[in-house]
Amino acid sequence: MPDLFLGLISGTSADGIDAAIVRFDDRADGGLDAQLRFGRTYPWDAALRARLVALGQQAAVLTLDDVGELDVQIADAFADAALAAITDAGLTPADIAAIGSHGQTLRHRPHGRDGDGRAPFTLQLGDGARIAERTGVATVADFRRRDVAAGGHGAPLLPALHAALLRAPGEDRAVLNLGGIANFTLLPGDGGAVRGFDTGPANGLMDAWCLRHTGEAFDRDGALARSGRVDAALLQRLQGEPWFALPPPKSSGRDQFHLDWVDAALRGHESVADVQATLLALSATTIADALRATQPATTRVIGCGGGVHNAALMQALAEALPGVTVESSAAHGLDPDHVEAMGFAWLARQTLLGRPGNLPSVTGASGPRVLGVVHPA
The missing domain is CATH 3.30.420.40 (ATPase, nucleotide binding domain)
Structure with a gap:
């Protein structure tokens, strides 16, 4: 299996899609070495970004058709960023073990819509299946929901790294x-x-x-x-x-x-x-x-x-x-612009290795959980 993982994230500011290609090595002392092979931020399409920002500001109402369409549009933007990063790094999709895609958060309600603990949820768009189809690379996505299902907040997910x-x-x-x-x-x-x-x-x-x-x-x-x-x-x-x-x-x-x-x-x-x-x-x-x-x-x-x-x-x-x-x-020695994307590359690796990605002491989940959904190449 290749030893390079590609992490993708667009944060709450939706200011771009961060891509990081990373090699990880487990040390004998239990620590971890991480080598950033390539990192770059790719811009959103201006109209799509404006829509995402408006949604984040609660300035628009979505129909189910809107949600489905956005899921595909965001996935395509992430797939484009992944393919560009692979090319810009002088690599091919076959060199990447897996993509770890955070997606774009649409809503995050770990206490439920009304804060009463009923029906807690978190929703990130950017269909991992479509990213896998577009790139030809196994894609791990939807990292937060398992932690929320286990009683946690689904965030933050990078403290272990x-x-x-x-x-x-x-x-x-x-x-x-x-x-x-x-x-x-x-x-x-x-x-x-x-x-x-x-x-x-x-x-x-x-x-x-x-x-x-x-x-x-x-x-x-x-x-x-x-x-x-x-x-x-x-x-x-x-x-x-x-x-x-x-x-x-x-x-x-x-x-x-x-x-x-x-x-x-x-x-x-x-x-x-x-x-x-x-x-x-x-x-x-x-x-x-x-x-x-x-x-x-x-x-x-x-x-x-x-x-x-x-x-x-x-x-x-x-x-x-x-x-x-x-x-x-x-x-x-860690590029501040790419630490988060490196984290989702690491989370994809954790998932493929069958290792937990969350820390219950951080998220409040009832225990360690393997996170994410794997979409094979």
Whole structure:
């Protein structure tokens, strides 16, 4: 069997499809080596991305035909990205053992639609069968639903990989993924249980606000946020969201933290730049508060995801966490733009090897589970 795996993910920001081709090797000491052979982000078709963003903001109603059509369109976009990555890496489909495809999250309701625990569900679109047909490569997809079926949140799913690659004895570390939503992996230096959870917004609200008011998909280097001032009253209203006070395990998504949620807190006199500065402050403060509440002895935060490139956000995090080193995963040999896609390559490998992909201490599931549905080549 080939030893290369291809991971695909488009996160809550829907800012592109990340593809990573990775070779993994199990070490004799139980650790893991991961070599990124190739990584690249492929753009969405503009019209499809606009539709996905609108759905994430709860700005549209879908029929069953819409859902079925989107499932195919997203799968085709993922298959195109996979084939492009294979070609751009100088490989052929026969060189890839399997594709691990996250898909695009349409809704994430691990507590049920009304939060009452009835009928919990998570829904990612991007038909794995179609990806396998289009690429000729075995495809593992639909990773989150098994964990939810086992009583978990289905997220986050990468803490086990973070632990294998970034844990350090004697140092309490936290891996911080800054996608549309922020999530932590907590790695205690004493060998204690790995934990992980979503903290709330990272880039998602800032990206959406920037797109609405400037036409740009994101706030490059935090320039718009830097041009404004934090509105303390607005920040306090946003921080009052009850979700922030929930204990882990917990997870969230764009379907909870969206512009309608922001609009409900506005009073109509705030400037565009001031709201952007406040949304950045919301991300930084809720992340810092969550870390202090769950692993207060943390000395190093290792960031990955698109938010690492937002200098204003990284500065705000460092200021909110005095005495803590806040750095990119690049300092540890891991490209911050491709850690998540590497994770879904790893999850595909775990599935094919019959190994669990979740950590119950993270998701709250009733036990370890082999995740995903395998669509053979």
